[in-house]
Amino acid sequence: MIKIAIYGKGGIGKSTTASNLSAALSCLGRKVMQIGCDPKSDSAKTLMGGARIPTVLDRIREKGATGVTLEDIVFTGFNGILCVEAGGPTPGIGCAGRGIITAFEKLEELGAYDAYRPDVVFYDVLGDVVCGGFAMPIRGGYADRVLIVTSGEMMSLYAASNIVSAVNNFGKRGYAGVAGLILNSRNVADEQALVEKAASEMGTRVLCTMPRDGAVQTAEAQGKTVVEALPDSAMASRYRELAQKVMEVCS
Amino acid sequence: MSCGGCASCGSPFRSTLTYTSPAHGGWGVARMGQLLPESYQLFVGPAACGRHGALSACLQGRKDTISYLYLSEDDIVSGGYEQAIIDGAEELLSWLEKRGRTPRVMMIFVTCLDDLLGTDHEALAAELHARHPEVRFIDCHMNPITTDTKVPPAVNIRNKIYSTLDVTEQKDGGVNLIGSLVPLLKDGEYYDLLARMGAAPARQITDFSTFDAFQRMARSRLNVVLAPPGVYAAEQMEKKHGTPWLRALVSYDPRKATKMYRALAAALGADCPDLSGYETACEEDFARTREILAELPVVLDGDAVTRPFDLARALLERGFRVKRLIVQDVAGSDAENYRWLRERRAEVEIMQPQDPRRVLFRDRLPECLCIGYNSGYVTGSRHVVPADAQQGHWGYRGIAAMLEMIRAAAGAESDLKDMVKKAGLVL
Numbered sequence: 001m002i003k004i005a006i007y008g009k010g011g012i013g014k015s016t017t018a019s020n021l022s023a024a025l026s027c028l029g030r031k032v033m034q035i036g037c038d039p040k041s042d043s044a045k046t047l048m049g050g051a052r053i054p055t056v057l058d059r060i061r062e063k064g065a066t067g068v069t070l071e072d073i074v075f076t077g078f079n080g081i082l083c084v085e086a087g088g089p090t091p092g093i094g095c096a097g098r099g100i101i102t103a104f105e106k107l108e109e110l111g112a113y114d115a116y117r118p119d120v121v122f123y124d125v126l127g128d129v130v131c132g133g134f135a136m137p138i139r140g141g142y143a144d145r146v147l148i149v150t151s152g153e154m155m156s157l158y159a160a161s162n163i164v165s166a167v168n169n170f171g172k173r174g175y176a177g178v179a180g181l182i183l184n185s186r187n188v189a190d191e192q193a194l195v196e197k198a199a200s201e202m203g204t205r206v207l208c209t210m211p212r213d214g215a216v217q218t219a220e221a222q223g224k225t226v227v228e229a230l231p232d233s234a235m236a237s238r239y240r241e242l243a244q245k246v247m248e249v250c251s
Numbered sequence: 252m253s254c255g256g257c258a259s260c261g262s263p264f265r266s267t268l269t270y271t272s273p274a275h276g277g278w279g280v281a282r283m284g285q286l287l288p289e290s291y292q293l294f295v296g297p298a299a300c301g302r303h304g305a306l307s308a309c310l311q312g313r314k315d316t317i318s319y320l321y322l323s324e325d326d327i328v329s330g331g332y333e334q335a336i337i338d339g340a341e342e343l344l345s346w347l348e349k350r351g352r353t354p355r356v357m358m359i360f361v362t363c364l365d366d367l368l369g370t371d372h373e374a375l376a377a378e379l380h381a382r383h384p385e386v387r388f389i390d391c392h393m394n395p396i397t398t399d400t401k402v403p404p405a406v407n408i409r410n411k412i413y414s415t416l417d418v419t420e421q422k423d424g425g426v427n428l429i430g431s432l433v434p435l436l437k438d439g440e441y442y443d444l445l446a447r448m449g450a451a452p453a454r455q456i457t458d459f460s461t462f463d464a465f466q467r468m469a470r471s472r473l474n475v476v477l478a479p480p481g482v483y484a485a486e487q488m489e490k491k492h493g494t495p496w497l498r499a500l501v502s503y504d505p506r507k508a509t510k511m512y513r514a515l516a517a518a519l520g521a522d523c524p525d526l527s528g529y530e531t532a533c534e535e536d537f538a539r540t541r542e543i544l545a546e547l548p549v550v551l552d553g554d555a556v557t558r559p560f561d562l563a564r565a566l567l568e569r570g571f572r573v574k575r576l577i578v579q580d581v582a583g584s585d586a587e588n589y590r591w592l593r594e595r596r597a598e599v600e601i602m603q604p605q606d607p608r609r610v611l612f613r614d615r616l617p618e619c620l621c622i623g624y625n626s627g628y629v630t631g632s633r634h635v636v637p638a639d640a641q642q643g644h645w646g647y648r649g650i651a652a653m654l655e656m657i658r659a660a661a662g663a664e665s666d667l668k669d670m671v672k673k674a675g676l677v678l
Contacts (some may be wrong), residue, residue: 016469065400103370109401132369173374 008149009159024243039088040145047077050223098135129166133244152191180207274628276554279653291354296362311675428482439648448521507532553578555623555638560588
């Protein structure tokens with residue numbers, strides 16, 4: 001089982017990348033589980049035909065901490081991909097980090113990984129490693145490798161650098177290591193060179209560059225990933241190449 | 252079992268403001284943790300969270316096994332919390348080492364605060380262990396916020412204690428008796444009966460004064476769970492050691508004790524010895540005790556025994572005048588007895604000790620016999636059985652011991668204040 005955490009600045013395309021990676025890998029015959037770790041809980045939307053799924057925290061609220069079963073929180077989406085959303089508290093109230101901890105503890109308590117035995121698990125994590133809760137996906141026993149999605153925009157690179165620092169800080173504890181950056185292009189001038197230089201300064205590399213392509217929006221409008229909605233498109237091919245690259249560096 | 256107090260179902264259990272009486276018994280998790288031989292505790296949390304544990308450790312003569320690291324707001328917001336624990340543990344170990352008291356296990360006790368921080372205790376323990384290879388570090392939790400989860404504090408601490416047992420290939424015919432906090436009475440029939448079923452020695456954590464000797468519990472071929480909070484630990488030991496387990500909960504009904512021994516024999520693949528004499532002796536004991544009590548009403552509380560409805564039922568079925576139970580709620584393992592009581596003996600009063608109406612003292616009943624300190628306090632009874640946390644009762648001997656205590660209390664006037672002091676209960 002390969003476990004990979006995907007981090008990056010808010011709005012940079014983490015969920016789009018994670019979902020297309022999941023879809024591409026499932027088409028390559030891998031059993032994939034995608035766990036959304038963002039209180040917005042929209043990570044797996046395009047794997048579920050555009051529908052939102054109940055989150056782990058929703059279910060705990062409905063059924064109490066001891067009443068939740070795996071069937072309540074794990075949903076099967078496109079091509080058998082197992083989808084989970086950790087969820088979060090009411091916006092502006094409570095502690096989102098604690099929400100992630102609770103969701104992870106619940107998945108572990110219910111033996112989710114043993115029950116489904118996925119080949120690949122993606123943790124799609126909110127913007128930054130802001131507290132202990134959002135470091136949970138990279139702790140021992142969870143993700144083995146971290147992928148960071150970034151563009152050439154300054155704020156995105158700044159966030160990427162912060163995430164690399166956080167991951168490196170935990171390095172001595174045997175936490176996950178950074179596998180590389182995924183450049184999700186925003187058509188910034190000299191973007192490729194800029195991100196490659198930044199990657200080098202961070203001590204990592206650019207694994208793959210995803211061009212800006214309208215196919216993403218077209219597919220999302222249908223509630224699907226590009227891989228599902230437009231499998232013959234150039235962008236779907238890029239996601240399949242990315243999937244192979246990710247497997248190569250994370251296996 | 253608590254319905255939250257809706258009027259329609261007539262449940263006696265309600266969610267209310269919480270009152271704690273000065274005679275509230277039971278064990279705190281820090282005290283439970285101290286059952287682990289050669290362990291030392293570092294309690295990490297806001298100062299107020301350590302008050303009860305510190306006072307009870309002083310009163311109960313256990314203050315030399317616990318130290319406190321008080322946290323400030325700065326430690327939390329600065330991200331210095333984990334480093335504060337490492338520094339605190341280092342300082343403490345150095346202090347202990349100088350006095351030749353290096354523990355085998357250091358329990359790092361954290362509070363509800365830690366639940367919000369997502370501390371990686373495994374990594375923390377590994378870091379400390381790398382610096383002090385002779386000491387094991389385990390995280391323990393005094394976090395009442397988890398009370399309504401599958402692993403509340405009293406369940407978690409039992410599991411943490413037994414998690415320090417190493418896996419061994421050296422298995423023997425012994426059995427572990429787990430879940431009880433107090434040593435079983437050494438003259439109980441259980442040791443002989445288990446030996447005759449081929450299960451010896453019968454090991455309990457309180458038998459061991461060193462950590463190395465405690466490790467013998469890993470050799471046992473069966474875990475026998477005497478109290479419900481030990482079930483989770485048994486489940487985890489089955490996963491780690493492959494040791495099967497059996498629920499053999501304390502009951503004050505001799506017929507149930509017989510049933511339990513038969514189940515034990517079956518689990519051990521042995522013939523069950525003849526038990527008829529034991530059951531008869533218990534019934535005679537009940538009759539004698541009932542005669543002494545005559546019409547004296549009995550009140551019992553949930554701090555005294557782990558399954559108060561079981562005890563109430565055993566007494567009621569044998570003609571005792573059980574008037575009242577003072578219990579906060581019903582444990583799953585006692586639910587059948589609770590239902591029996593509600594269906595067959597609805598006149599028995601059920602009161603919650605934490606209901607703030609208890610401070611109005613409208614429930615006085617000086618002429619009764621109370622089993623447990625809390626019921627003694629609520630009723631102002633002159634006859635109190637000083638029972639707390641099951642008293643190490645199990646099997647037929649446990650039934651006889653409870654009846655002995657009842658007879659003793661019936662024949663003398665109790666000084667509850669003195670009893671509470673001697674028991675080391677702390678408000």
